[in-house]
Amino acid sequence: MAHQFQKVTATVGSEENRQILLGLGLKSDQIISYKEEDLATKLLKANNGDLFDFGIDLVGNYMSEITAEVLKINGTYTDVTALVSKDAHEILFNKGILIMNISNYSYSMNKDYQYYKGGLENISKLIENGTISPPNYKIIGDLSLDTVLKAHSILKNNETQGHKLIMKH
Structure with missing residues (x-):
């Protein structure tokens, strides 16, 4: 790589x-x-x-x-x-x-959600066949305004420590 x-x-x-x-x-x-x-x-x-x-x-x-x-x-x-x-x-x-x-959210402006689905499916296949390893992640709470604000604070202060942040739904 x-x-x-x-x-x-x-x-x-x-x-x-x-x-x-x-x-x-x-x-x-x-x-x-x-x-x-x-x-x-x-x-x-x-x-x-x-x-x-x-x-x-x-x-x-x-x-x-x-x-x-x-x-x-x-x-x-x-x-x-x-x-x-x-x-x-x-x-x-x-x-x-x-x-x-580079703005990945731009596809959502046109409601082109297939772009995201296709990308996630490709990543899933690469993880399943061992080509790549999944990233470390932290579950930071349920999907809510408070959790989104917490996530923004963590990102802004560079406190992710190499982890992806996940909100549960």
Whole structure:
């Protein structure tokens, strides 16, 4: 998986996530804690001092700025958060970066629920045949407004500890 790329550098916020990436084939020097000071410099050092062609931002806000900073002119920034800061947007624009927005909820806007069903069926098959392992998960409560608010707080404060959050129905 990750080892198929020539050079990948990833950031993590926990030792558990570091271990997951090591298990996927990344080497220790390719994984950097995003809690480190001078993160942009450490990312570039891990990439032999070179700016990156691609950046995938799974966090937004401050990380959108770091990601923008370490990208090459005319690089590609992939955003899955809709949390790009104003400063990051300015850097991305000035560097002529191609911005790709990935929004899985967009299918629900057109009531295209088959998209989600098909994806879940494919994942189920991959788990059943042993190609992939299911993720760790935490059941955080029954489906309710309070549980949704709790889930948002856990996500916002990066307290998932590598687990998917599940609400029971």
